[in-house]
Amino acid sequence: MQILTAMRKICSLGIAACGMLLLLTGLCSCSKDRDALTEDTAGTGGSLARFTIALNHLYAVDHQLLYTFSLADARNPVKVFTNEVGFDVETIYTWKDKLFIGSGTAMYVYSIADPGRPSLLGTALHTRACDPVVANDSVAYVTVRSGSNCGGNVNALYVYDLKDVLQPRQANVINLQNPYGLGLKDSTLYVCDAAYGLKVFRISEAYYPLLVSTVTGETFYDCIPYGNLLICMIEGGMALYDISDPAHIKLEAKIRE
Amino acid sequence: MRSRNKTAAYPANKKMKAIYCLVAATGLSLAACTRGEETPEKVIGYAPIYQSDPQVQSIKSIGPQPLASGGKIYVTGQDLFQVETGKGIHVFDIQHPEQPVKKAFLQIPGAQELSVKGNLLYSNNYNDLVVIDITDVQHIRLISRIAGVFHLSGGSYPPDQGYFECIDPEKGPVAGWEKKMLYSPKCRY
Numbered sequence: 001m002q003i004l005t006a007m008r009k010i011c012s013l014g015i016a017a018c019g020m021l022l023l024l025t026g027l028c029s030c031s032k033d034r035d036a037l038t039e040d041t042a043g044t045g046g047s048l049a050r051f052t053i054a055l056n057h058l059y060a061v062d063h064q065l066l067y068t069f070s071l072a073d074a075r076n077p078v079k080v081f082t083n084e085v086g087f088d089v090e091t092i093y094t095w096k097d098k099l100f101i102g103s104g105t106a107m108y109v110y111s112i113a114d115p116g117r118p119s120l121l122g123t124a125l126h127t128r129a130c131d132p133v134v135a136n137d138s139v140a141y142v143t144v145r146s147g148s149n150c151g152g153n154v155n156a157l158y159v160y161d162l163k164d165v166l167q168p169r170q171a172n173v174i175n176l177q178n179p180y181g182l183g184l185k186d187s188t189l190y191v192c193d194a195a196y197g198l199k200v201f202r203i204s205e206a207y208y209p210l211l212v213s214t215v216t217g218e219t220f221y222d223c224i225p226y227g228n229l230l231i232c233m234i235e236g237g238m239a240l241y242d243i244s245d246p247a248h249i250k251l252e253a254k255i256r257e
Numbered sequence: 258m259r260s261r262n263k264t265a266a267y268p269a270n271k272k273m274k275a276i277y278c279l280v281a282a283t284g285l286s287l288a289a290c291t292r293g294e295e296t297p298e299k300v301i302g303y304a305p306i307y308q309s310d311p312q313v314q315s316i317k318s319i320g321p322q323p324l325a326s327g328g329k330i331y332v333t334g335q336d337l338f339q340v341e342t343g344k345g346i347h348v349f350d351i352q353h354p355e356q357p358v359k360k361a362f363l364q365i366p367g368a369q370e371l372s373v374k375g376n377l378l379y380s381n382n383y384n385d386l387v388v389i390d391i392t393d394v395q396h397i398r399l400i401s402r403i404a405g406v407f408h409l410s411g412g413s414y415p416p417d418q419g420y421f422e423c424i425d426p427e428k429g430p431v432a433g434w435e436k437k438m439l440y441s442p443k444c445r446y
Contacts, residue, residue: 040375043333050409051370051379058372058379060386062408074377075388075400226332229354236327238339240354252354255339257323 040074046222046233047093047132047181054094055115061089061101070116080116091132098165100140102131104150107142109165124160124168128152132222134184138162139171139206141189143179155179157191159207171207181222183230188246190230192220198232200246212247218254296420296441303415303434304422306366306383313366313432314382316389318397322347322362333373336394340368343433346380348394361394367410367433383410383432410434418446 042053051060058069058077066085069077088104099110099118106125110118129144129152140160146153157179159172177196182189189201189209197216201209219235230241230249237256241249306313324347328340337349337357345364349357367383376392377400386403410433415421423444424431 041333043331043336043373045331045372046329048329049331049370049372051372051381053372053374053379058386060370060407064408067406069386069403071374074374075390077379077386077388077401077403079403079406221327222330224330224332229351231330231332231337231351233327233330233339237324238327238330238337238357240351240357242354253357255324255349255357255359 044224044226046224047134047183048091048222048233050090050092052092052094052099054099055097055112057112057115059092059094059099059112059118061085061092063087063089065089066092066099066101066110066118068116068118081118083110083118083120090130093133093135095135096137098135100133100135102133102142104128104130107131107133107140107160107168109140109162109168122162122164122166122168124158124170126158126170127154129154130180131158132181134182134189135160135162136184139203140168141182141184141191141203141209143176143182143191145179147178157182157201157209159209161207172209174209180220181233183223183225185225185243185246188225188243190223190225192222192232194221195219198223200249202246213249215241215249296443298441300420300439300442301436302420302422302439302442303417304437304439305415305424305428305431306433306435307428308383308411308430308432309428310432314385316363316365316382316387316397316399318361318363318395320362321359329370331371331373336373338371338373338378340371342369343367343435346371346378348391363389363391363394363397365389369409381407381409384408414446420445 056071060067066083068081070080086103091102093100097113101108106123108123109121111121112118130150131142131144133142142158144154144156146155155176157174160168161171176193178194180192182191187204189203191199193199197214198220200213202212203209222233224231228244230243232239239254240252242252243249326342328342331338335352337351339347345368348361349359351357365380365382368380371380378389378391384405384407386406388400390398390400411431415434420442421444422442
């Protein structure tokens with residue numbers, strides 16, 4: 001009897017283990033370049049984008065307004081809402097149920113908990129500058145850049161504590177030379193500092209980015225971390241890097257023609 | 258309002274023209290008449306593209322084109338896109354990232370932005386939102402359009418300072434601006 005019970009227990013465990021394995025392999029997309037199993041998911045843009053798709057809506061910013069389009073009928077989008085954001089609005093980025101909008105004078109955080117009706121949560125003002133944003137639950141990273149279209153004379157990475165999202169708090173400032181877009185993946189922040197290179201920061205301590213390497217030889221404007229690949233917008237084209245080891249990133253290909 | 262007088266400036270008219278232009282300039286904008294001063298015969302500057310131009314809404318896939326400006330980037334699945342600002346979108350296959358393959362060029366006049374969901378690409382054709390089926394990137398189809406929804410492009414002034422070809426109000430709204438060789442342009446920003 002005891003042997004039978006033991007065998008039953010082993011069988012149950014075995015079946016449970018099989019079940020787990022099946023579940024895991026079913027969920028795991030495995031290919032390094034695919035985020036999901038369905039064809040109807042949205043892709044990924046860079047931090048310089050004015051368009052983004054999230055929660056079955058297309059969000060777009062021009063120089064002043066945020067437009068919300070419902071993609072319930074994806075082939076025939078319908079504009080469902082317009083927000084007046086500010087002036088010199090440049091970029092838009094989404095993270096979960098929030099939109100982060102960069103402008104020449106501020107970073108705006110909007111809630112899209114109601115996806116058809118974005119509502120302003122918080123604003124972080126800064127000196128006049130162009131600014132793309134990337135963010136996650138608790139931190140936002142913003143580059144500010146001086147120059148003829150942007151005005152001002154600051155070139156830096158601003159780090160914002162978003163724990164109180166209604167009042168983003170500037171937690172750190174790191175000087176840069178001529179920064180443009182950024183990419184965020186796990187505990188690495190990639191910052192495009194134009195001709196001064198692609199700067200790779202470790203952000204295990206989110207408010208204290210630590211520069212671990214710089215890739216030079218190109219002028220970097222934006223980058224998208226995509227699985228183990230970093231896709232960069234460079235002067236005249238694109239460069240693709242293997243970022244399996246972020247401290248030692250390796251060039252895969254350059255596209256200039 | 259800008260002076261459209263194409264004749265040489267005679268001394269008697271020069272003063273009137275100058276006053277007229279000063280009033281127009283201070284009244285509305287920074288753009289100014291060239292005030293009858295010597296305008297260059299040939300100079301690179303911006304010229305308006307009118308919404309009524311038949312080329313403006315010509316959206317189609319053509320063969321791979323050389324990269325020129327290296328614009329904004331977007332990725333989905335194994336497809337990588339790069340905007341050729343103002344002209345369209347390059348499409349690459351990056352199934353093998355060490356060897357990207359250029360597949361097509363989507364001609365979308367005025368394009369600056371894009372997003373993709375499934376087989377649908379959303380972009381701007383100047384100030385119109387356009388939805389394009391990219392199931393076959395060599396044979397794309399325009400599915401729908403929302404005209405004039407954005408203010409990304411066009412307007413009363415060119416993107417940069419310098420000489421520009423004056424807007425002809427009889428040609429209707431301006432969709433965008435293109436940089437080209439101008440011959441004795443009458444306007445300056």
